[in-house]
Amino acid sequence: MPSVDNNASPPSTKKPLYEASTQFKNWRYSPDHLAHIRSTLNEAAVGVIRKTFEAYEPGSSSNVSFVTADEEHLLVTFYIHKIGQLCGHFRFPEEVEATAASYLKRFYLKNTVMDWHPKNVMLTALFLATKTTNNPISLDAYTSHIPNTIASDVLDLEFLVAQSLRFEFAVWHAHRALWGIWLDIQNLPNTPPDFAKTESAIYDSALTHVRAARLTDAEFIYTPSQIALACISLVAPDLANQWLESKENTPIPESRVDIPPRPSSTAISASLEAIRNMITNSGKVPHVEAVREVDKRLKLCKNPEKVVGTKAYLARKAEAEKKAEEKRNKKVEGQKANDRDPFGQELGEPAAKPGLVDYDDESDDE
Amino acid sequence: MATKSNYGWLQGRTVKKGGNSSSNPHSRSITPQVQSTSSTIFGGGIKDPSGRTSEYFVRHFVLFFNLSMDDQCPVCKSDRYLNPKLRLLVSSCESCIDRLFTLGPAPCPICNKVLRKLAFSPQTFEDLGVEKEVAVRRRIAKEFNKRLEDFDNLRLYNDYLQDVEEIAFNLVNNIDLPATEARIAAYKAANAAITSLNIQREEAEALALKEQEELQRREREAQRELIDKLETSQKDAHKIVAKSRVAAAKRSSARAASSNANSGILGMAFGAEYTKLLKTRTTKANNNVPDVPHVPLQDDWYAYEDLYTVRAGGYDDFFSDAVRKDREGIMRAGGYRVEEAWNRALLSAVAGLDIMTAVWTSAQSQSKPLDVDVVMESV
Structure with a gap:
């Protein structure tokens, strides 16, 4: 189920790495x-x-x-x-x-x-x-x-x-994406140098939102980066927009023709809104x-x-054991079918063991 | 006699172990004392504790291997039954070889190739194939003794090693012998100077090594002597130590003088310079072999590398504070780099930003059976 804009991109385009993940695929x-x-x-x-x-x-x-x-x-x-x-x-x-x-x-x-x-x-x-x-x-x-x-x-x-x-x-986790966004925000041109220290409350409350998102189905529906961005936008909407716009407006290097188009803020705004709703509505402990x-x-x-101890449990266990037993027997029979001493026939003394058994039998008879 | 020519290459090459005994009048095998002399040319064999050379072969072509009663000399037809002490020198018995080759080179009685008695070399390995390979490699190593320093780059040196290996392989397996011999001859002619120089260098190195070992030995001895003296003598310990110190200083200064005198002739300084000269002369044409640029692994995945950059000055980052301030680097053991952790975080921050919600229609559920039941059943 590839997304729409991926289908539209030319065939020479490289596939984004996230789409290689099992999280995306399965x-x-x-x-x-x-x-x-x-x-x-x-x-x-x-x-x-x-x-x-x-x-x-x-x-x-x-x-x-x-x-x-x-x-x-x-x-x-x-x-x-x-x-x-x-x-x-x-x-x-x-x-x-x-x-x-x-x-x-x-x-x-x-x-x-x-x-x-x-x-x-x-x-x-x-x-x-x-x-x-x-x-x-x-x-x-x-x-x-x-x-x-x-x-x-x-x-x-x-x-x-x-x-x-x-x-x-x-x-792929949203909290790591949140960390990444937090680091990258420091790279925005109008971020004050001591931003991370003075505004650390933003990060902390965004992280509580990420944890709340863990209680929802968000990770099945959206990508970790989207969830992280939505969590930030719950706390500081302007900051989130600024960062997203900076990503949207990052120029594609001229030498690169093989990369997909930039994420568009208008396209994913609906997703962000849905995640925000999901977190506020269902991100709660029951x-x-x-x-x-x-x-x-x-x-x-x-x-x-x-359930251990019930009739059904015992019956199922007995059945499983019976099956295993049958399997074992089959295996033994299969071995017997071509049962020859791997080291070849015994030399010289043909019935050494039967002789012993006979002897025992005789003593039993007496 | 399919293997007849196999060992023809051994002609003219001897591994002499026993000294000059070709004229030894006792070397006839019929005389019992021959068995006990290890001074015959054939005498390098395995000795039993009494010093006698036990059964042992020198060979021209591979023929007799088993030390059985069936062993028979193809020339005089005597066998172990007639002469239990018979020593077979592969194609013929020792006595025949003595008889045939005492007067110098003579044709082999079987294959008519002209041979010398010296051409018979003692056998070290049970497997003649190994024996042959060792001999081939011994011969090759003598002539193909170029070193890495003799080449401009690793590539040429590796090519050379490949060539040598090929030649050795051909000789061992009798592939294209005339062409291979021609190749060896051509090489010999072209590289005579370097070859002889390298032989000299090897000798000089061996000599230097020997000297150094000798020196260390003497050093140890002096130490030992000093300790002995301190143990036994009644003299003042300080005096003894001082005396030995003076002696040591004398020794080392003498050593320095002698090594200076030597280095001009045998030392490495001369060798290295001469090689340099040779090198520039012989391989000038090949000097500018361009290095193939390294091509990193290419794949079809886009890793968002243009969407973010890890800031060169690092970040104000609470999480990695401990790691970055860890002076001893205990936390960075195993090659942890905080930049990589940052890189991964930044990558996951921009990864999949544009991916839209999956579209699902109930029709898909029909085509895609739930693997739910599979798990439930399997347990």
């Missing part, structure tokens, strides 16, 4: 598309779980009230907020927090909270983020600081999370009461196959 959606994914995912999950309920206790699913797509999203948002708290506790850098939040969000575009509760996935996502952003922490240190958590809680889900992320761990209510219902409608 994790960019329109708002409708996001809503569609969430609703179909929810429907599919409810269908599967309802079937499971019926399979073990017919009629039991009729009075279960399953959580809706919106409620799922509410829960996920709440645990993104939790990630922020955990990161504060561990003193992880901003990058870890942002990456873990992105992982959690992306994970729930492929999975449902009814299968995997976000309170568990959150821990795994955060631990994975420490590793992918090169801020490693030992698993023991990590779990010992989180109550009621053991190493396997974190590790068991790790592959699932990585798989759901399609192993695409690199994330009410704990609402979350608690959803969580209570989630306990009743969790996929029984994923």
